[in-house]
Amino acid sequence: MPTVVVMDVSLSMTRPVSVEGSEEYQRKHLAAHGLTMLFEHMATNYKLEFTALVVFSSLWELMVPFTRDYNTLQVVLVTDGCLGIGRGSLRHSLATHNQRGESNRFPLPFPFPSKLYIMCMANLEELQSTDSLDCLERLIDLNNGEGQIFTIDGPLCLKNVQSMFGKLIDLAYTPFHAVLKCGHLTADVQVFPRPEPFVIDEEIDPIPKVINTDLEIVGFIDIADISSPPVLSRHLVLPIALNKEGDEVGTGITDDNEDENSANQIAGKIPNFCVLLHGSLKVEGMVAIVQLGPEWHGMLYSQADSKKKSNLMMSLFEPGPEPLPWLGKMVQLGPISDAKENPYGEDDNKSPFPLQPKNKRSYAQNVTVWIKPSGLQTDVQKILRNARKLPEKTQTFYKELNRLRKAALAFGFLDLLKGVADMLERECTLLPDTAHPDAAFQLTHAAQQLKLASTGTSEYAGYDHNITPLQTDFSGSSAERI
């Protein structure tokens, strides 16, 4: 998540801090010290984070803008907790919060998912002596509870500021390190941005799920088969070189720092599984299915941007036994070598995916809906059209007739059966002299059967019963076709 640092530069931030036997510090120096620490951490461990800096007192100024817009954000507010007085102060704004309309709504909650971290250049006692803490807590509440307030433990000094920012870093900016595994092939990776914990159903399983630090590949699937699946989030999977203590040496991403540069150059020359995997995924047009936890999977694939730079990306599926209906249950996916014959065909010309659902959806099964008169009229017209082409269309005629019959019986719409029977009888009288003699017999037979069904007696109105064509002695053709 990108970060906006919002720094309080009001006059109260210049209040001196008494530090024994050293030069005099102001609160803003402490703040700057803490932020420097945060930025240094990001520069080494969280390189891809985007940051902006805004300063404010009674006015505000954007010091360092983002280069683009995002849909989620982390806001780090640095203040001493002196909230000012009078109109426009936080105290006043909160007090008049209810009086605001649409045009001048309070900025919180932000109109996008966000976390608000408030870094106080003051300790808890100091804030509690006024109502500052309450006001700041109110801000977090207004942001739907997303965020946290940090205060300095003990006296105001560089060390304690460091420890406060240390806590923020631990909470929000620890890089997510993992081991990517494919059997015995492994690579140390950083997953960026950090995957956030996910709650499946707050009622049944309220404990947020976190992904494993072992990312185990379980197999591969063609891109056409995985078919643009819905995902919770996307993450870069960056190979990293770890030294013996497990600290990150570098992601290999070029850096100005010279020492790091040489380390990166060495890391660049050591074969890494991520690069191999990425290359093959890209060439073959496939994704790797990766297990993230119990009943939680994701996919690894090559992601290219407009500049033809590509990288290994991981998308997380929603946790659960069956995240994608067209793949079926994840645990039921097995190696093709266990199948009797290769489900992809010897020439790689078929695929076991997508799985077909047991029941067809309404749009795939020719359901009958007569809510609009046009629906009913279309179905009657179909019968009539085929009736005029008897005996050639005997089969479709009876198919349509039976479809109408079934629906009419289910809806208890017996009048319709009578009506259609009358209509068929009329059609019989309208038959031209040239008509095949069979046509008259079939029409009469069909009309008779519909009339019987319209009585609703169980003998003739069985739902599963079908009206079959009358066996006639005329051309065997119609009988043969059935």
Place this chain on the structure above:
Amino acid sequence: MKIFSESHKTVFVVDHCPYMAESCRQHVEFDMLVKNRTQGIIPLAPISKSLWTCSVESSMEYCRIMYDIFPFKKLVNFIVSDSGAHVLNSWTQEDQNLQELMAALAAVGPPNPRADPECCSILHGLVAAVETLCKITEYQHEARTLLMENAERVGNRGRIICITNAKSDSHVRMLEDCVQETIHEHNKLAANSDHLMQIQKCELVLIHTYPVGEDSLVSDRTKKELSPVLTSEVHSVRAGRHLATKLNILVQQHFDLASTTITNIPMKEEQHANTSANYDVELLHHKDAHVDFLKSGDNHLSGSSREGSFKETITLKWCTPRTNNIELHYCTGAYRISPVDVNSRPSSCLTNFLLNGRSVLLEQPRKSGSKVISHMLSSHGGEIFLHVLSSSRSILEDPPSISEGCGGRVTDYRITDFGEFMRENRLTPFLDPRYKIDGSLEIPLERAKDQLEKHTRYWPMIISQTTIFNMQAVVPLASVIVKESLTEEDVLNCQKTIYNLVDMERKNDPLPISTVGTRGKGPKRDEQYRIMWNELETLVRAHINNSEKHQRVLECLMACRSKPPEEEERKKRGRKREDKEDKSEKAVKDYEQEKSWQDSERAAEFLTQNCLAFRRGGKSILIPIPLIFKYMKFKISLELKGILERGKEELAEAEIIKDSPDSPEPPNKKPLVEMDETPPVEKSKGPVSLLSLWSNRINTANSRKHQEFAGRLNSVNNRAELYQHLKEENGMETTENGKASRQ
């Protein structure tokens, strides 16, 4: 949405009392006379649906939309009420489809207008509805079993949709009271039962329907809490299409649906096949598919209300060109759809187009500016989904390239080989349960992991780290040795491969050993073969615990790869002499070798036909006669090992070659399987006088024992032409060991 919200269980209670047989007084013309038909025919009188027909078809439409969008976990129980309650289906998933319900409704038939109205009541149905809400569904049962001690987290909520013709507001109140009382009673019963669940929350939706043109005797009332468990709302709706519209609105409310209208769908006209007009199709789906619009407050997209319905629809434009299915879109959600007007021509054209496997991108209509593609319609196995494509910008927009990171500067990854590996390790669904030998259930996904483990036991990542995987000749062995079990044929193929390699070595064929980073010409030929054999041994050893047949392959390899020191020595000497040798003489020698072993396939065949079976450690192995000689020499050389301590040195030498500074050690090169307990047969060199004496003796002795080959007997000048019919057959090709011949 919580899994066990009110929408998990819906009970339809439809009134089947005599007054429901009354006409809705909305006529339907069903006899539409086609133009150009004989004049003078009076169309048949229009018919009208009964209140019952209207109620049933509207509730079926509700179910149709619900099943389309939520085929699982959203269940319907259908109850018909007259002189008693008729429960038409159960909560089980098999009962949850339109066909089942339609068949059951047909069995019930329309209400009998002549039945005694005094015995008929909707109350029977409402009582049955409460009863059925207490019954546990298979999903609830499964969740409770899974949660064990937290089983109480599984909620039991439900909704009763009651379609009836009420007499008055007080009649409605009576129905509500009855439901409340029944819930109270049944909750007491359920408290003492394992198979029933107490109702935590019940939403009663009472729909009073009456013929068009009549005055309603019941007033509408919005949702009201009657008790902590029961809420109730009353809708007074005219029958006919008004009732259908009402239920359509309700299904959207109940299941958090939203509407999207696809506009500008190009479609061929029925009458004029060569022209195409643009059509609109309205689809329903879960409202989360619009989450991006709601977030950004893009209200200008919505707002067109259609045909007097109150709901809003968001319009998205059909977008050409179409997308291809090998593109992986960043999709944040996929939601099943249901067409509002399922049988209309535009709807069925769109759905059939999609069902045929094509996808359509959808763009937001904007008056100006760039085009924003926000959604995609796509079918997966007969189900159509609306995919939400991310159109907002992300922090991953400008990622570093993988070539800038760790391992990014290495250029000789085995990309093609790993692609082949991935294809072999593709997944496929196993829907029928399979069992292991011990009777326990086999999990296909675990099998997939096992296979990956086996296939990667020895898998060098870069070309310069491997010799054997650059040799076409090794493929038959390498492709089968990773298997869990081998067939006799597999073993034979492995053995053939090994003999073939032995043959290559004999012919002194070059090996595709990487010379990257090494100075000069790289390792000498015999060293190359040693590297190759070592690597092959590593591969085979990694799998010897798979099965006894794998061990046989290793045994064959160990037997064949061993080289008699004498031969080594001869080679060394031979190389020194080589320069001096007359070139023509050398050519003749090469020719001879070429001739005698022209076809490796045939050679292997020949060998297998000329093998002796050995029993070793309870297993039998086939060893070709020529190799038996070699093997015997080894036995001797092993005995001499105490004196000749050179094996170790040689191994060390091999290591040095492999670990040249520029071809770093692969991370997985460490022996994955502990060494065999039997000491590996080591090659020995050194003073061979005794050995050569011995082996010469044995050779001569043996050559006397076996029958002379027919070829040699018929030879001219002691030179026999082998495979005389080879050229005629012309089916044989000499195998190449180069990478180039690989497909």
